[in-house]
Amino acid sequence: xxxxxxxxxxxxxxxxxxxxxxxxxxxxxxxxxxxxxxxxxxxxxxxxxxxxxxxxxxxxxxxxxxxxxxxxxxxxxxxxxxxxxxxxxxxxxxxxxxxxxxxxxxxxxxxxxxxxxxxxxxxxxxxxxxxxxxxxxxxxxxxxxxxxxxxxxxxxxxxxxxxxxxxxxxxxxxxxxxxxxxxxxxxxxxxxxxxxxxxxxxxxxxxxxxxxxxxxxxxxxxxxxxxxxxxxxxxxxxxxxxxxxx
Amino acid sequence: xxxxxxxxxxxxxxxxxxxxxxxxxxxxxxxxxxxxxxxxxxxxxxxxxxxxxxxxxxxxxxxxxxxxxxxxxxxxxxxxxxxxxxxxxxxxxxxxxxxxxxxxxxxxxxxxxxxxxxxxxxxxxxxxxxxxxxxxxxxxxxxxxxxxxxxxxxxxxxxxxxxxxxxxxxxxxxxxxxxxxxxxxxxxxxxxxxxxxxxxxxxxxxxxxxxxxxxxxxxxxxxxxxxxxxxxxxxxxxxxxxxxxxxxxxxxxxxxxxxxxxxxx
Numbered sequence: 001x002x003x004x005x006x007x008x009x010x011x012x013x014x015x016x017x018x019x020x021x022x023x024x025x026x027x028x029x030x031x032x033x034x035x036x037x038x039x040x041x042x043x044x045x046x047x048x049x050x051x052x053x054x055x056x057x058x059x060x061x062x063x064x065x066x067x068x069x070x071x072x073x074x075x076x077x078x079x080x081x082x083x084x085x086x087x088x089x090x091x092x093x094x095x096x097x098x099x100x101x102x103x104x105x106x107x108x109x110x111x112x113x114x115x116x117x118x119x120x121x122x123x124x125x126x127x128x129x130x131x132x133x134x135x136x137x138x139x140x141x142x143x144x145x146x147x148x149x150x151x152x153x154x155x156x157x158x159x160x161x162x163x164x165x166x167x168x169x170x171x172x173x174x175x176x177x178x179x180x181x182x183x184x185x186x187x188x189x190x191x192x193x194x195x196x197x198x199x200x201x202x203x204x205x206x207x208x209x210x211x212x213x214x215x216x217x218x219x220x221x222x223x224x225x226x227x228x229x230x231x232x233x234x235x236x237x238x239x240x241x242x243x244x245x246x
Numbered sequence: 247x248x249x250x251x252x253x254x255x256x257x258x259x260x261x262x263x264x265x266x267x268x269x270x271x272x273x274x275x276x277x278x279x280x281x282x283x284x285x286x287x288x289x290x291x292x293x294x295x296x297x298x299x300x301x302x303x304x305x306x307x308x309x310x311x312x313x314x315x316x317x318x319x320x321x322x323x324x325x326x327x328x329x330x331x332x333x334x335x336x337x338x339x340x341x342x343x344x345x346x347x348x349x350x351x352x353x354x355x356x357x358x359x360x361x362x363x364x365x366x367x368x369x370x371x372x373x374x375x376x377x378x379x380x381x382x383x384x385x386x387x388x389x390x391x392x393x394x395x396x397x398x399x400x401x402x403x404x405x406x407x408x409x410x411x412x413x414x415x416x417x418x419x420x421x422x423x424x425x426x427x428x429x430x431x432x433x434x435x436x437x438x439x440x441x442x443x444x445x446x447x448x449x450x451x452x453x454x455x456x457x458x459x460x461x462x463x464x465x466x467x468x469x470x471x472x473x474x475x476x477x478x479x480x481x482x483x484x485x486x487x488x489x490x491x492x493x494x495x496x497x498x499x500x501x502x503x504x505x506x507x508x509x510x511x
Contacts, residue, residue, distance in 0.1 A: 013504070044504065050342045053504045072248075085338035085507065088260065088330075093264045102256025103343040144337070149248045 002061075003028040003153055003185035009058030011044055011209075018044040020209035022058070026202070031186040033196045036206035037237050042189040045206070046155055049187065050080055063153060068178060069114060073147060074153075076104060082147040082157035083139070089131025093122060093141050096130055104149040116144040120174070136167040143171065147178060154178075156188040156241075160195055168192075172199055193229040203229070205236050212236055249352065250279035253345050258305045261327055262360075275361060279315040279369035286311040305379030306465050307435060312370050312381050313436045313461060316392055317454060318425055320399020321406065323358025325421035328407035332415055341506040347497045351490055354407070355400050362396060387464050390475055391457050397482040398453045399425070404489030408496035411505070433458045441447040453481040 004026040011019040019041045026032045034042040048060060051071035060067040065074040082187045089098060094113065101109040102166035117123050120140045139160075146154060159175070160168035172195060179186055190196055196203060197217045203224055205213040205220070211221065213236060217229050224232045265272055290307035316481045331337045342349065374380045381388060381407045406420045431445070432454035438446055448456040454476035 043507075047504055047507055051499065052338070052341050052506050054498075054501045072344060072346060075342065078342070079340045080339070082338070086335040087332040087339065088336050090267060090334070091263050095260075099256050099260040099263075100339070100343065102259065103253050103340075103345050105250070105252060105344065154323065182306075 001028045002026060002062060003030075005059075005061040006049075006188070007059045009045075009048065009060065010090045011041075011048060011053065011054045012056045017209050019048070019055075022209075022211060024204055024214070026185060028185050029179070029183045030202065031175075031188070031199050032202045033200040034134055034187065034189045034204050034206060035193075035196060035233060040206040042206055043157060043210040044191050044209075046157055046187070050078070050155055051075065071113060076149060077151060078153045078155065079104075079149055079151040080155045080157075081142045081148040081159060083142070083159075083161045083185075084157065086233060087130045087141065087145060090129055092127045092129055093133075093144075094126045096141070097144060100145050102149050106148055112148060116147060120144050135162050136164065139163055139167065139171060143174065150182060152182075154184055154186045156186065156190075158190055158192075159188055160163045160190075160192060168195070175199065193233055205233075207236060247348060248347060250344075250346075253349050253470050254356065257345065257350065258356050258360075261330065261353075262356045264330065265361075266366075266494060272364065273367040275319075276368040279319065279365050280372055281310070281399070282311050282315060283308060283369040283373055284376065287373060287379070289303055290379075291377065305373070305381075306462070307375060308379050309384070309461060309465065310434045310458065311392055312366060312452075313375070313395055313457070314429070314432070315366050315369065316340045316362055317395040317399040317402075317432075319362040319427045320358050320396040321403040322399075322421060323361035324354045324400055324403025325406045325410070326361070327354040327357045328403075329410065329415075329418055330423065332410065332418075338507045341501075347494055348490075351404065351493060354403070358400060358403060359396065362399075373455060384464055387460070387470050389423050390470075393417045394453055394457045394475070394478040394482055397486055398457075401482070401485035401489035402428070403488075404493045408489075408492040411493070411496040411500055428454065431455065437462065451481070453485065453508070456481065 002025040006022050006024050009019055009022040015161060019153070022045065034045055036042050044053065049062060049067065051067050054068065060179050063074045063077055065071070067074070071159050091099065097113045098109065099114070101112065104212070106112050108181050117126055122140060122144060125137055133141065163171065176185060176199065178184065188199070201216060203214060203217055203220060204211050215223065220232045221227070221229060226232050226235065257390045290305060293307065331340060334399050370381050384391070402425050403421070406424055409420055410417045431441070431449040431452055433440070433449060434454070438449045438455050438459060441449055459479070460471050460474040463469050463474065
């Protein structure tokens with residue numbers, strides 16, 4: 001069963017084609033990466049999956065609902081995290097979680113916040129303003145906000161950008177255990193190939209708004225005759241044929 | 247069109263947390279209306295001694311400035327609630343939450359009401375011991391005037407928010423300045439008949455002109471002009487619909503352009 005179905009998806013900004021005819025589906029319960037260089041169309045695609053950006057044409061079905069027409073039916077079952085979108089800085093972590101819990105209609109909100117505080121170790125800074133946290137603490141808070149409503153679909157834009165390797169590893173581990181516990185679908189855009197190899201079942205390789213290849217990380221590595229996803233990425237980015245020397 | 251009181255409450259809570267956490271903000275909200283009232287209080291006292299028109303109705307200028315502040319604060323309350331989301335780069339998270347744009351609008355209007363009461367009420371109370379003038383002696387008409395001017399401020403605040411959403415934070419100063427374009431035409435301190443004949447129809451097309459004429463009718467003649475109230479309400483309905491429509495149109499445009507994810511400072 002598919003969590004996401006995308007058909008003939010186009011998005012243009014004036015003369016620029018940011019997304020140029022995407023067709024793909026994402027299996028429920030999987031972790032899928034959107035990979036590609038800067039300007040490949042990953043963030044544009046992610047924004048359209050969230051309903052934040054309207055497509056020029058094409059259809060997007062998320063958790064069985066048409067995302068263009070009925071996004072509000074499905075938004076309570078989704079969530080999103082990005083290091084590039086902040087939570088209100090002047091509000092404390094607890095206040096932010098209370099506000100977003102209200103927006104997502106979380107039942108027994110105080111219990112849920114207590115649960116996340118314990119699991120994500122937020123206790124030390126739960127009453128501190130969100131703007132006064134370190135990058136690692138902010139990531140944990142963003143994660144708590146993203147998991148408040150126990151989403152069936154989690155969309156992540158570069159979830160470990162600007163984190164030290166230890167915190168990044170902890171975050172990846174957390175997503176993995178959340179998925180195992182809930183069977184949620186995770187879609188992420190990332191530039192971190194180690195992360196993709198470790199977390200993802202499926203990879204959509206994008207270039208100039210199109211999907212140029214796809215498969216599991218192991219499949220892609222084998223098909224390109226390379227040792228890692230990073231080398232596969234470079235092959236695609238630099239238009240090298242499979243197995244061609246660098 | 248569904249409207250969730252829980253989501254609206256959550257948005258109001260978000261702004262109330264900010265107010266609660268910052269006494270300088272609370273002070274600032276009450277400061278300008280109070281200073282304005284004090285200045286116009288002395289002006290009123292001077293004119294009361296030198297103008298038969300002002301002398302006929304004690305405190306007319308103080309009442310006018312307090313009511314003008316209702317409209318100004320109403321506008322600012324809406325625009326600042328929206329600007330706060332842009333300054334904190336929070337619009338992306340809000341846009342992917344189940345919060346509908348019209349619920350965001352209702353929360354902005356609710357916060358505007360709260361901010362206006364916090365801003366204008368202390369000035370109105372201060373006028374009583376300072377100038378022996380109580381705007382509350384207007385009685386029930388005061389509620390009608392307050393409501394009409396507040397709605398006019400809301401319409402303007404929504405239009406300003408739409409412009410900021412469309413043109414970015416470079417347009418944020420409009421929240422403070424745009425409403426003053428209406429001030430000369432609103433007849434705050436003088437009757438509309440003072441304006442040149444060609445300008446009077448323009449003034450009558452604005453709800454505040456009807457409200458301030460109505461206020462003068464109450465103060466000078468002791469009569470509540472229901473015709474003026476009805477026209478103010480009808481015009482307000484049109485302007486509020488236009489303001490809300492403009493905001494929702496700008497919101498839709500931002501979704502087409504992809505402007506919701508990366509707006510901010």
